[in-house]
Amino acid sequence: MTKETQVSITVIRRLPKYYRYLSELLQKGINRISSQELSKLTGFTASQIRQDLNNFGGFGQQGYGYNVEELHKELGKILGLNKEYKAVVAGAGNLGNAIANYGGFKDAGFDIIGVFSRYYKDLPFDMEGLEVRDMSELEDFIKDNNVDIGIITTSKDNAQKVADIYIKSGIKGIWNFAPVDLVVPEDIVLENVRLSDSLYTLSYFLKGLGK
């Protein structure tokens, strides 16, 4: 799998989409699919799909296409979805609540085992089945439980402070929802969700419609 290290981020960001479509095909009991059919589903060209998947090994067979179950399983491994991750959420507002209670993440191997808030006056409180702890306990909790992923759903102003605690406590991946560019060391995996960027893209295309 040495080839994998050279794969561009653009290709990698397409993999979850392939994985999602393959999951749906599996649910429908479809066992085999050509790159042309995958193209119709995903909106990527057939040659793009073949090229993307060839980065990770030869999955398809000429004249047969792809075995859906096998490709789904392999893509899952490539994405690391055959592993179990422990995650914590910092920021127990609406967004933190939404993320902590979304069942889909647990099904995919991401187990949110703690939620933390700095509003200690009202803590601990119960948030739809999850106990919310005081932010001062975050560092010890991460170390005691070998947490892999730190999720940030705090305000913009508190996000870097939380990131610093995550880094200090040995977390390897940060999933950041706060609208701020965090400063993290190179060996920390940082993935940002930029809701405004998505909304502005929508706005760009609406403008094209004459709005």
Add this chain to the structure above:
Amino acid sequence: MTKETQVSITVIRRLPKYYRYLSELLQKGINRISSQELSKLTGFTASQIRQDLNNFGGFGQQGYGYNVEELHKELGKILGLNKEYKAVVAGAGNLGNAIANYGGFKDAGFDIIGVFSRYYKDLPFDMEGLEVRDMSELEDFIKDNNVDIGIITTSKDNAQKVADIYIKSGIKGIWNFAPVDLVVPEDIVLENVRLSDSLYTLSYFLKGLGK
């Protein structure tokens, strides 16, 4: 602005990031920036930045760089952020609540004027200052108020039904958070937020760290 129609989606998705950085520079009182300095901030190469911005006209001047205020204003116009949009949210769970109450959207011209839920037994209820209405009123509300954008924060199972109501009522843009591929006519702008795709990308890079 006929040139604009040929611009690729990849370039367009970078514009909100430029806009975000320019907003921050403006706040810091910085009036002028070179493509090299913008490169350090954004992580894109200087030539990429010049190429991206040239798609929309000649903003920079050789030897001077970019005027931050002017470029910010022009990018805002290109993204349609100089306009006011009316939006509604369908789905009044945690995520709907988070979206409806996020002040940053209103500041950027996106005004969420209604929240709808199908859990009519408990409706209308007050959700942090927003009255939540019954889903059966959605269609009339959109028509009466000339709503531009429909946001979907329902479950996967209800998302297409809501999209159909949006389309029937004359909404032009859909911002979808439900993990499902909606079927919409070509003249509807559909922007999806795929939280799982982002999490899987994080997982991919964590795996590279030996997790």
